Amino acid sequence: MKLTLQRRQVRVPEGRIGHVLVLPWFIDPERGPVRCDAAPLLAEWLSASLSRAAGNVHGVELRAVPGAGEIGAGPSAAGVMSSVSWVGRDGGVGGFALVTHRDDGVASAAATAAMRRWTELLRSRRLLVTDMPALCRGGRRAVRMVDGMAREATRPDGGRLFVVGRPVTGAPWPTAWRQAGVVCVDDLDAVPDGAxxxxxxxxxPPSIRAEAARRPLRVIDGTCPLVTAVQADAAAYAARGDHVVVIGDRSHASLPVLTACAGPAAEVVHGVADVPAAVARTQDAVSFVIDPGMAVEDALPIVTALRDHVPQLAGHHFDVLCDAASDRAQTIASVSSGSELTFVLAADERDPDAQVALRSAATRPPAGFPAVRVVTRLADLEAEPLAGATAIGLVVTQSAPAGLREQVVAALAGLGPLTCRRRTVDTTPLPVRAAGPIEDAPAGDRGTGGTVAERPDSLV
Structure with a gap:
C-alpha cells in the first residue's frame, strides 16, 4: 500500500467559507473513482476537532461532490480538494478527501491537520471478529417462539401476547415485538384470563408457574430444556431435605429463578471464596446445582472446593451444563489474545454484557498491547490507539447498536487494506462409549480369585 500512496491537491467548484466537506467518494484525475470508506469516521473526528479549535463556528458535512477531482476546474475555482489515495491488491482504489474554501484559513488548517493525522494511520491491517450468536440455543428457541406467537397474536380483534421477563437492552427484537403488540411483564397480574x-x-419462579396453572391462561413455555432440568434437580434436592448450594453468576437472569426452585434454605455461591460459609451453617446432606448461565470453567473449581469441604457432596450430572457462556468467553479471549487492540461494541460500558466481554478480553492480552476499549458509536474510534495497531480485534456484544459493527468494519477498511477474519469457539457433545462388558475381557482376567482388568473409557 505504501508504494502506491499518493497525495494530491486540486481546485474544485465546491467550497464554502465556514464549512468542510468530507467526501464519501471522489474522482482522482489519474486513478479514477476512489472509495472513501473512512469518511464517516473522519467527519466525526474533524467535527470534534473544529469544535475545540473554533468554538463550533465551522460545520462539517459528509456529502458527495459530483465530479470532484476531475480535470476541468480552473485556478479560479473557490474550492480546494485535498486527497490521499492508494491502490489495493485487487486493483481497487481507496482513500479520503476534504474540500474547503480557499479563503477559509481555519478550515484549511483543520483540513491539513486532519489529512496529516489520518494519513499517518494508513497501513495494512488484520481484523479478527468474534463470530458468536447473540443468544444461546435456549434463548434463540424462546425468541423464535415469541416471534411465531406474535404473528399469531396480531389479529383484527387486537389480541396481545404477554412475555414474562425483560429483553436485553439493545437487542434488536424488542422493537419488532412492541410493534406486534407484545407486552413484557414481570408477573401475571397484568395478564388477562385467556391471554x-x-x-x-x-x-x-415456581410461584408464577403455579399461578399460571391455576388460571385459564394459554401458556407457551420457552424455558430452555437445560434450565428446566437444573431447576427440576434443585427442587428434587430440596424436597428430600438437602441443603442446596446454587452455583451461579450474579448477572444471569436464571439465577434468582433457580434459587427459588432450590427452596428458602438454598445458599448461593458465586466463587470459591464463598464455599466455607455456604457449608458451615448446615448439618444436612449437601447437594449442588449449577446455573446454566455460568461459564463451566468458573463453576467447576467451586464444585471441587465444595467436595473438599463435603466429601459426600451430591449434585447433578454435568451433561446438563451449558457451554454457551464458556464458548462466548473463550471466543472473546481468543480474539483478544490475537489482537494488539480490541474494540468491544456495546450500548454502554456499564452494560452487563459489555462488562463480561471486557473481563474475557482482558484475560489474555498480547504482550505489550493490553488495550481493550468499549465502542458505543463510530466516534469512539480514536486516532491514537489505531496509530500503532496492525492486528485489531472486534467483539460484538448482544447490546451493540444495530449497524455499528458494519460501520466500524467499513471505517477500518477505509484506513488501508483490511483482511477480515471471523473466529468462534463452539463446544459440542462427544459421546462417551463405556468399556465393553465383562464377557469381552481376556480369559486370564476373569478368574474367581483375580480381578477384571480395568480399561479406560474410549471416546468416539
Whole structure:
C-alpha cells in the first residue's frame, strides 16, 4: 500500500467559507473513482476537532461532490480538494478527501491537520471478529417462539401476547415485538384470563408457574430444556431435605429463578471464596446445582472446593451444563489474545454484557498491547490507539447498536487494506462409549480369585 500512496491537491467548484466537506467518494484525475470508506469516521473526528479549535463556528458535512477531482476546474475555482489515495491488491482504489474554501484559513488548517493525522494511520491491517450468536440455543428457541406467537397474536380483534421477563437492552427484537403488540411483564397480574403468555428461556419462579396453572391462561413455555432440568434437580434436592448450594453468576437472569426452585434454605455461591460459609451453617446432606448461565470453567473449581469441604457432596450430572457462556468467553479471549487492540461494541460500558466481554478480553492480552476499549458509536474510534495497531480485534456484544459493527468494519477498511477474519469457539457433545462388558475381557482376567482388568473409557 505504501508504494502506491499518493497525495494530491486540486481546485474544485465546491467550497464554502465556514464549512468542510468530507467526501464519501471522489474522482482522482489519474486513478479514477476512489472509495472513501473512512469518511464517516473522519467527519466525526474533524467535527470534534473544529469544535475545540473554533468554538463550533465551522460545520462539517459528509456529502458527495459530483465530479470532484476531475480535470476541468480552473485556478479560479473557490474550492480546494485535498486527497490521499492508494491502490489495493485487487486493483481497487481507496482513500479520503476534504474540500474547503480557499479563503477559509481555519478550515484549511483543520483540513491539513486532519489529512496529516489520518494519513499517518494508513497501513495494512488484520481484523479478527468474534463470530458468536447473540443468544444461546435456549434463548434463540424462546425468541423464535415469541416471534411465531406474535404473528399469531396480531389479529383484527387486537389480541396481545404477554412475555414474562425483560429483553436485553439493545437487542434488536424488542422493537419488532412492541410493534406486534407484545407486552413484557414481570408477573401475571397484568395478564388477562385467556391471554397467551410466554415463559422466557431462563424460566419463571415456581410461584408464577403455579399461578399460571391455576388460571385459564394459554401458556407457551420457552424455558430452555437445560434450565428446566437444573431447576427440576434443585427442587428434587430440596424436597428430600438437602441443603442446596446454587452455583451461579450474579448477572444471569436464571439465577434468582433457580434459587427459588432450590427452596428458602438454598445458599448461593458465586466463587470459591464463598464455599466455607455456604457449608458451615448446615448439618444436612449437601447437594449442588449449577446455573446454566455460568461459564463451566468458573463453576467447576467451586464444585471441587465444595467436595473438599463435603466429601459426600451430591449434585447433578454435568451433561446438563451449558457451554454457551464458556464458548462466548473463550471466543472473546481468543480474539483478544490475537489482537494488539480490541474494540468491544456495546450500548454502554456499564452494560452487563459489555462488562463480561471486557473481563474475557482482558484475560489474555498480547504482550505489550493490553488495550481493550468499549465502542458505543463510530466516534469512539480514536486516532491514537489505531496509530500503532496492525492486528485489531472486534467483539460484538448482544447490546451493540444495530449497524455499528458494519460501520466500524467499513471505517477500518477505509484506513488501508483490511483482511477480515471471523473466529468462534463452539463446544459440542462427544459421546462417551463405556468399556465393553465383562464377557469381552481376556480369559486370564476373569478368574474367581483375580480381578477384571480395568480399561479406560474410549471416546468416539
Amino acid at each position: 397467551p403468555v410466554v415463559f422466557p428461556a431462563h424460566g419463571v
